[in-house]
Amino acid sequence: MIFNYIGNYSLIISVIISLTIFFLSISNLQKINIKKKINLNKLNFFQFFFVLVSFFSLVVLFVLSEFSNITVFNNSHTTKPLFYKISGTWGNHEGSLLLWLLILTLSLFIYFLSSKSRPIKERLLTLIFQEVIIIGFLIFIIKTSNPFNQIFPIPKEGLGLNPILQDPILAIHPPVLYLGYVSTSIIFSSSLASLVQGNVNNLWAKHIKKWIFASWIFLTIGILLGSIWAYYELGWGGFWFWDPVENISLMPWLSLTALLHCILVLEKRSLLSSWTIILSISTFTLSVCGTFLVRSGILNSVHTFANDPERGLFILIFLFILVFLSLVIYFLFEKNLKTNNNKFNLLTKESSILINNWFIMYFLSVILIGTIYPIFLEVLSDQKISVGPPFFNKLLIPFLIPFLIFMSIGPNLNWIKNKIFENKIQLIIFFILNLILSFFIIKIFGRITLTFTILLAASFYLFYITFKDLIKKDYKNISQAISHFGFSLLILSILMNSILSKEIIANLKVGEEIKFMESTIKFKKVENSSRSNFKSLVGFFEINNKDDKKFLFKPEIRIYNQPQVITSEADIKTNFFKDKFFVINLVKGENYFNIRYQEKPLMIWIWLSTILIAIGGSVSFFKRYEK
Amino acid sequence: MKNRYFFIIIVLFFFFFIVLFKGLKNPNVYIPELQKEKNLSRFEASDFYSNTKTSSLDILNNNNFYLINIWASWCLPCREEHDYLIKLKEQNLIKLIGINYKDNFKNAKKFLNEMGNPYSKILKDKNGTVSIQLGAYGVPETFIIDKNKKIIKKIIGPIDKKIYNEILLIIK
Amino acid sequence: MKIIKFLPIIFLYFSLFPSFSNEKNSQLENKIFKNLRCIICQGQSIYDSQSDFAESMKLVVKQKLESGMSEDEIYIFFKDQYGEWISYDPEFNTNTYFLWGLPVLIFLLGGAIILRKLAVLKN
Numbered sequence: 001m002i003f004n005y006i007g008n009y010s011l012i013i014s015v016i017i018s019l020t021i022f023f024l025s026i027s028n029l030q031k032i033n034i035k036k037k038i039n040l041n042k043l044n045f046f047q048f049f050f051v052l053v054s055f056f057s058l059v060v061l062f063v064l065s066e067f068s069n070i071t072v073f074n075n076s077h078t079t080k081p082l083f084y085k086i087s088g089t090w091g092n093h094e095g096s097l098l099l100w101l102l103i104l105t106l107s108l109f110i111y112f113l114s115s116k117s118r119p120i121k122e123r124l125l126t127l128i129f130q131e132v133i134i135i136g137f138l139i140f141i142i143k144t145s146n147p148f149n150q151i152f153p154i155p156k157e158g159l160g161l162n163p164i165l166q167d168p169i170l171a172i173h174p175p176v177l178y179l180g181y182v183s184t185s186i187i188f189s190s191s192l193a194s195l196v197q198g199n200v201n202n203l204w205a206k207h208i209k210k211w212i213f214a215s216w217i218f219l220t221i222g223i224l225l226g227s228i229w230a231y232y233e234l235g236w237g238g239f240w241f242w243d244p245v246e247n248i249s250l251m252p253w254l255s256l257t258a259l260l261h262c263i264l265v266l267e268k269r270s271l272l273s274s275w276t277i278i279l280s281i282s283t284f285t286l287s288v289c290g291t292f293l294v295r296s297g298i299l300n301s302v303h304t305f306a307n308d309p310e311r312g313l314f315i316l317i318f319l320f321i322l323v324f325l326s327l328v329i330y331f332l333f334e335k336n337l338k339t340n341n342n343k344f345n346l347l348t349k350e351s352s353i354l355i356n357n358w359f360i361m362y363f364l365s366v367i368l369i370g371t372i373y374p375i376f377l378e379v380l381s382d383q384k385i386s387v388g389p390p391f392f393n394k395l396l397i398p399f400l401i402p403f404l405i406f407m408s409i410g411p412n413l414n415w416i417k418n419k420i421f422e423n424k425i426q427l428i429i430f431f432i433l434n435l436i437l438s439f440f441i442i443k444i445f446g447r448i449t450l451t452f453t454i455l456l457a458a459s460f461y462l463f464y465i466t467f468k469d470l471i472k473k474d475y476k477n478i479s480q481a482i483s484h485f486g487f488s489l490l491i492l493s494i495l496m497n498s499i500l501s502k503e504i505i506a507n508l509k510v511g512e513e514i515k516f517m518e519s520t521i522k523f524k525k526v527e528n529s530s531r532s533n534f535k536s537l538v539g540f541f542e543i544n545n546k547d548d549k550k551f552l553f554k555p556e557i558r559i560y561n562q563p564q565v566i567t568s569e570a571d572i573k574t575n576f577f578k579d580k581f582f583v584i585n586l587v588k589g590e591n592y593f594n595i596r597y598q599e600k601p602l603m604i605w606i607w608l609s610t611i612l613i614a615i616g617g618s619v620s621f622f623k624r625y626e627k
Numbered sequence: 628m629k630n631r632y633f634f635i636i637i638v639l640f641f642f643f644f645i646v647l648f649k650g651l652k653n654p655n656v657y658i659p660e661l662q663k664e665k666n667l668s669r670f671e672a673s674d675f676y677s678n679t680k681t682s683s684l685d686i687l688n689n690n691n692f693y694l695i696n697i698w699a700s701w702c703l704p705c706r707e708e709h710d711y712l713i714k715l716k717e718q719n720l721i722k723l724i725g726i727n728y729k730d731n732f733k734n735a736k737k738f739l740n741e742m743g744n745p746y747s748k749i750l751k752d753k754n755g756t757v758s759i760q761l762g763a764y765g766v767p768e769t770f771i772i773d774k775n776k777k778i779i780k781k782i783i784g785p786i787d788k789k790i791y792n793e794i795l796l797i798i799k
Numbered sequence: 800m801k802i803i804k805f806l807p808i809i810f811l812y813f814s815l816f817p818s819f820s821n822e823k824n825s826q827l828e829n830k831i832f833k834n835l836r837c838i839i840c841q842g843q844s845i846y847d848s849q850s851d852f853a854e855s856m857k858l859v860v861k862q863k864l865e866s867g868m869s870e871d872e873i874y875i876f877f878k879d880q881y882g883e884w885i886s887y888d889p890e891f892n893t894n895t896y897f898l899w900g901l902p903v904l905i906f907l908l909g910g911a912i913i914l915r916k917l918a919v920l921k922n
Contacts, residue, residue: 297655298653300656316648316651323640362909365905365906369897373898377894377898384657385895386883386885386886386887387889388887503825587854657841668879729851756859759880761880762881
C-alpha cells in the first residue's frame with residue numbers, strides 16, 4: 001500500500017537531509033556564514049519532519065491492519081482494539097527503533113532552537129556529533145531493521161495477538177522510557193562539543209541542566225511504569241527481578257543521577273568538570289549498550305525482542321565506534337578542562353557530592369558486572385553461570401547503609417565550608433531512638449539479620465532528616481527536599497514491604513477453605529463465561545478477618561485461543577496501608593486450583609515515592625528564577 | 628602518565644569488543660548437557676504395570692550397561708526414536724529401562740502395543756519428580772549408564788542414527 | 800521534638816500487623832523457589848514460572864525439605880544435576896573471583912582516589 005512507500009522514502013529523504021546537515025555544519029565550522037545558520041534550523045525541522053512522516057506511516061499501516069507490511073503482519077491482528085493497534089507500532093524491534101530515531105531527531109531540533117545562548121561553534125559541533133548518531137541509526141534501520149518491508153501474497157490475518165502485551169501501562173512504557181534514554185544523546189553530543197571548545201564551565205552547566213533534568217524525569221517515570229506493569233500483570237506480586245533488561249534501564253538512570261548532582265556543582269562552583277563529561281559520555285553509552293544487549297540476543301531474558309546476531313553485530317560496532325570516538329576526543333581535549341584548584345574541605349557539599357558519585361558508581365558497577373559477567377565467563381571458559389537477585393542483594397544492601405547515612409548528612413552541608421553540626425544533641429538522641437525502634441520491630445517480626453536492622457535504622461534516620469527538610473519550607477532547595485524525601489520514602493517502603501509481606505500458596509478445591517494467619521480463606525465457587533476472544537474462569541474467594549470483616553476476591557483465569565495462551569489476572573485490593581493480592585492458577589489434569597494470596601504492606605508508597613522523586617526533579621526543571 | 632591510561636583503556640576496549648563479538652555467536656538458551664561422568668543418584672518410582680514402589684538400586688543390580696529412556700505417548704519425537712530403542716534391545720548388549728513421564732496409562736499401553744516394547748522394566752513418573760532426580764527436564768531424554776553405575780552419556784532429544792552408532796560403539 | 804509525637808503513631812501502625820505464625824517452612828520453600836531457575840521458561844525462577852517443569856521442581860524441593868535436607872544441600876543437589884546455571888546465586892570459586900571481587904575493588908579504588916584528593920587539598 002502507498003504508506004509503505006511513503007514511510008520508506010521518507011526515511012531515505014531523512015538520510016539525505018542528515019548528511020546535508022552533517023556536511024553543512026562541518027563547513028560552517030570553518031567559516032561562519034549567518035545565512036546558512038538559519039537554514040540549519042529549517043533543515044533540522046525537516047529531518048525531524050520526515051522521520052515523523054515515516055513513523056506516522058507505520059502507525060497508519062498498523063491501524064489499517066495492512067498485512068502487506070511484514071512488521072504489521074508479525075505484530076498485529078484485525079481484532080486488536082484500536083489503542084493497541086497504535087501502540088503495537090512501537091511494541092516490536094523495527095517500530096521501536098523508528099521511535100528511537102524520532103526522538104533523536106526531535107531532540108536535535110529542540111536543542112538547536114533552544115541553544116541560542118551558546119557559542120555558534122559549540123552548537124555546530126553538537127549538531128555534528130548528534131548527526132553521527134542519527135545517521136548511524138538511520139543506516140541501521142534501513143539496512144537491517146526496515147519497518148517497511150513488504151510481503152507477497154498479502155496475508156489475510158496477522159500473527160500478533162499476544163494478550164499479555166495488550167495493556168495500557170505497557171503501551172506507554174516504551175515511549176516514556178525512550179524519551180529518557182534517547183534525550184541523553186543531546187547531553188552526550190553537547191558535552192563532547194563543549195569539551196572540544198573548552199566551554200565546560202558554569203554557563204554551559206546552566207544550559208545543559210535542563211536537558212539532564214528532563215531526561216532524568218522521563219527515565220524515572222519510564223522505569224516506574226515498567227515496574228508497575230510487572231506488579232499488576234505478571235502475576236506474582238513482584239516488581240523488580242534483577243532481570244538483565246531491568247538492569248539495563250537502571251544503569252543509565254544511576255549514571256544520570258550522578259551526572260545531575262555533578263552538573264549542580266559545576267554550575268555553582270565550577271568544579272567536577274571532568275566527572276561531568278565522563279558521566280555524560282557514560283550515560284548515553286550505557287543507553288546504547290543497553291540497546292545492544294536487549295536486541296542482539298546475547299542475553300537470556302523474558303523481555304528481549306526476538307532477534308538475530310546480525311543486528312547485534314551492527315549495534316556492537318556502532319557502540320564501539322561511539323565509545324572509541326568519545327575516548328579519543330576526551331583524551332585529546334582533556335587539557336581544556338579547567339581544573340579548578342579551589343580548596344574544599346571534607347565537610348562541604350562538594351565533597352559530599354563526590355562521595356555520592358563514588359557510591360553511585362559502585363552501585364552501577366555491581367549491576368553492570370552482574371549483568372555482563374556471564375557472557376564473559378562463557379566466552380572465556382565455556383562455563384555457564386547465572387547471576388541473579390542473591391548476588392545483587394548481597395553486594396548492594398550492605399553498602400546502602402553508609403550511603404543512606406551520607407545522604408542524611410551531605411545535602412545540609414554548605415558549599416565551601418561548614419561549621420560543625422548544629423543541633424548535634426538532637427540528632428544523637430534521634431539516632432538512639434531510631435535504633436530502639438528498629439530493635440522493637442525486629443523483636444515483633446523476628447526474622448531479620450543485623451544488616452537489615454541497621455539498614456532499617458539508617459532509612460528511618462534519612463526519612464526523619466528529609467522530612468524535617470521538607471517541612472522547613474526552604475524554597476531555595478525545595479526540589480532537593482522533595483526528591484530526597486521521596487527517595488527515603490522509597491527505600492523505607494521497599495524495606496518494610498519486603499520484611500512485612502506475607503503469603504500463602506495452596507491447592508484448593510471448590511468449597512474448601514484454608515487458614516491464613518488469623519483469617520480464613522474460603523473458595524466459594526467458580527464462574528465460567530465466554531468473551532470475544534477468550535474463555536474466562538473466575539474464582540470467588542471470601543476472606544474472613546478476625547473482626548468478621550469479609551473481603552471478596554475474584555481472580556480470573558483467561559484461556560485465549562488465538563494464540564493459545566493462558567493468563568492469570570490477579571485481583572488486587574489496594575489501600576494506603578497494604579495491598580491484598582489474590583491469584584488463581586489452573587493445575588493441569590487436576591480438579592483443584594493453585595491459589596496464591598499475599599498481603600503486601602506499603603506497596604502503593606513504593607509507586608508514590610518514585611513519583612515524588614520525579615516531581616522534585618520537575619520542580620527544578622520549571623524553576624525560572626536564579627539567585 | 629596520561630598516555631599510559633589511554634593505552635590501558637584502549638586495550639580493555641578491544642578486549643570487551645572481542646568478547647562481546649564472540650558472545651553474539653553463542654546461543655543464549657541453556658541446555659543442561661553432561662559435562663563429565665556423573666554418579667547416578669538413587670531414585671524411587673512405581674512400576675508401570677504393578678504400581679509397586681521400586682528403587683533404582685534394585686533395578687540396576689547387574690554388571691551391565693543400562694539405558695534409561697524417558698518417554699511419553701504424547702511426545703512426537705519419542706515415536707521417531709523408538710525404532711532405535713527396539714534395535715538396541717535386539718543387540719542384547721544393554722538393558723533398557725523406560726520411565727513413562729506424565730502420561731495416561733491407557734495411552735502409554737497403546738503406544739507400546741503399537742510401537743513395540745524395548746524395555747525390560749518400565750517405571751512411572753506421574754509428577755515429573757523422578758526425572759528431576761536423574762537430571763532430565765523434558766522428553767525424550769536418554770541416559771547411558773556404565774558398569775560402574777555412572778552416567779556416561781546423556782542424550783537430550785530423540786536418538787538419531789548418529790547417536791545410535793555412538794551408543795553401539797560404547798556398549799560393544 | 801516533633802518526632803516524639805510521631806512515635807506513638809508509628810507504634811500503633813505496626814501493631815496493626817499480626818505477628819508471624821509458624822510459616823517458617825513455607826518461607827524457606829519460597830526462598831529456595833526464588834533462587835532456582837526454570838529451564839523451560841529460562842528468564843524466570845521456578846517461583847515465578849508456570850511451566851510444568853517448574854511445578855515438578857517445586858515438588859522435588861518440597862520432598863527434599865521434608866526428608867530433612869538443608870537449604871544448601873538442596874542447591875548442591877540441583878547444581879549437580881543441572882549445572883551451576885540453575886542457581887541464581889553464583890558461588891565464590893575460581894570462576895567468579897572477578898565477579899565478586901571487581902565491584903569491591905572498584906569501591907576501594909574510588910575511596911582511595913577521594914581520600915587522596917581531599918588529603919591533597921587539605922595540605
